[in-house]
Amino acid sequence: MASKYDGLARIIIQNVGGKQNINSITHCITRLRFKLKDESKANTDILNQTDGVLQVIQANGQYQVVIGNAVADVYDAVLAVGHLQGAGTVDEDGNPVEEEDTGSGKKNVAAVLIDMISGIMAPTITLLGASGIIKGVLTLLTFFNLLDASSGQYMIWYTVADGFFYFLPVILGYTAAKKFKMNEFTGMALGIALCYPTMVNLTGGEALGTILTGTPFEMSYYTTFFGLPVVFPSSGYTSSVIPIVLCCFVAAKLEKWLNNHLSDMIKAFITPVCVLVIMSSLTYLVIGPVSGVICAVLTLVFEAMFNIPFIGATLGCAVVGAFWQVLVIFGFHWSVIPLGYINIAALGYDFIMPGTFSTPFAQAGALLAVMLRSKDPKTTKIGVPAFISCMFGITEPTIYGINLPKKKPFVAACVAAGIAGALVGALGAKRYVPGGLGLFGLPGYIDAGATGLFSMWVVLVASVIAFVIAFVVTMFIYKKEQ
Template sequence: MASKYDGLARIIIQNVGGKDNIISLTHCITRLRFTLNDESKAQTEILKETDGIASVIQKGGQYQIVIGNEVSDVYDAVCAVGHIKPGGAVDEDGTAVAEAAPAAKKKQNPFDAFISIVTSVFTPCLGVLAACGIIKGVLAMLVAAGVLDGAGSTYNILYSLGDCFFYFMPILLAYTASKKFGLPELEGMTIGAAILYPYLLGSSTMVHDSLFGIPVVMPATGDYTSSVIPIICSIAFAAWFEKLYAKHIPSSIKLFAVPLITCGVTFCLTLWVIGPVTSIAAQGLSAVFTFLNSISSVLLGAVVGGLWQVLVMFGLHWALVPLGINDVSVNGFTFILAGMLGTTFAQTGAVVAIWIKSKNKKLKSLCPPAFISAIAGVTEPAIYGITLPKKTPFIITCVVSAIGGGVLGALNTVQYNIGALGIFSWPSFVNTATNDVSGMIAAVVVSLACTVAAFVAVLVTYKDEK
């Protein structure tokens, strides 16, 4: 079926060097992420000037085309027009493969590879993760306001929906990680389900301190519910291990032998080695941020707030997301990502100021969708389409965001859920254990202050280019 984005899709395919130049294609919240055979064949300047494209970024072995909120529709159109098969088995952040371009995969440095993995594993989860976080936050607000009984049936049932994603995160992440690493999804989900089996829970009365006489060390939380990093590493190992041996298994028994060997070996190694080591590593990274926070929470908040938009520009913000999620799962809260709250609202204020003051019709037409996106927490359209090209507004938003992050740090404001963005992130600052809403009040005040500060500063300084 024809799409209104078919024309844009054809332009994109032609100017990334044609279908034969495409190794893989996937998308995140706002960007098409290509892996190309030869990036020099891409016509970057033409793409940047194309209506419907906010910007083009070349980073980490990926050719990223920033679209905005319509990215999933454009992705579908590119796949349809280019006869690209979504869901192909490709590493290096690719989930859609051009059948005509089975080229060798590009090598990435360790950090770029890490960002690629995090993007692929977490991006499919963000919508549901945000929805569940909003449910938990709203429930906490309703209890705090006396509208809902925190021990009542309605609360318990709805809380089950809000908390289920976080509780069963190893199973759900096992699915997306399996797609990333090329492991059959059901095998990955089986490994995730096994480490969450009731016998292995911290509340279990069943003995589970050793396996074949080898000690089993569970995480500091007592079990793997809500854990993040251990299951991703386990699936990465399982995918590598299965590719290593599966070709030697006779076809007559491969149907059951391969899942038996992969799941059995990976499950044992997860309990013996992968789980304990990755849990300690994750706790160590979190401890670094905790240490920085203990020195100066204001400094930590200012650094995160001031640099967040720069990290977003290069896709490096994904490096902090799993740390924040892991922090919530282990400690019940995180300050790692709280400092970036002001960035969304600083961009919102800047966009409104330019919308009002600019006489450029094309620029003004970009402002309404960028404004709506920014309120919802997606700032790429505002960054790439409006503030960054004008430079000064972008710098202003970074400064305002740094101040906002510092204020949140000074107030010791933390998040109790991760996933929701923009105004929808406010409920995540409600303490769901005590129903304390003071954190949300601080978040709302700082958000509005950042919006007003950026609006005024940009309104006073902005001038259309002549």
């Protein structure tokens, strides 16, 4: 497909000495970076006077043609016109930047999706781990009455730790935009729209009406958009991952189309206006109802599963344990969590969430095996704080930083958690008080009545089993070269 930059691309190729004089070509955010066989063959003066070229810089063994904001489009045109093989994207220092995997070749859809999510989450891993550790330490201090939850120290430290999770869509708006090659600040603005207090607080008011009334998928709405109901998932969009990723994926396509069709004189301002207006509207009008329907379907599935006579609890806890981390990745775990609260309110205990208790420990077991197998300093640097976070029930650094990108450790951990969940369900462990995560969730399994510590010991033993199984299996199936 012809590009409006094809003419400029031909001029650039001709004046760097022709295709035969090009060893390689990369680009950063403003420059085409050529490695030429003989720089004396390049016509620098002509390029400096060419419309579309801001400047030519010869430095660090590279012949750099400064283009500006349109550099990615010009780069694609140079590759197409010159039938060249590109060497990818680099940063301003010339260091390689990971390119988006298009899914072509041998990778299947699931592998491409995993690589995409992991790539988007990777820059946040260390701070996710740090936030998890801070939250865990605060829980520990308050549990042993070493710190008052109403004190200024607690509130400030908890704000910075929990705030990172709360405003995660804003941060992922930046990393997803970078992954999909769109304006990073536009991505952040879309993330901000999902966390804006006015929208977050809408569900606290009186509902204007419902959609899908009379069906299991009935959802309330609190405002309208030109008469169309704006429906929110029960958990809202704060701390979510998938909505902003999908939003930026579509927004990147829209932004590219607009930049190709708008005049250079106006696109710097009009493109972000169009992207923000269109994508914020589509996100609230489409993603909300879709997320709500998916959550409702999952709720029905889990309710039906746990109601199967005789084997319901065992089967239900096995499934919820095995797939819990998958649900967490897509944000659909919020469809199950309310069932646990309903059970505690109605029965005084919950028999669903105990099936998930072992999942962070299973991920920790797989993570430890990877660290021991790889002996890679980078893996260890990420893995140690991620392991500590797992003990506190925060698995995101482990999932996105190591286990999910490497795939097999993540699968091993899910299988181990499923086995542990089946044991918990078969023995009838119950949670009596919702509260902490990881080790700090153990007090919630203590019954003040007849069963006493029984449920606590069950989930603790099941967690040890999950840890060991995930560790052993990963040690066998994971190879260092992966």
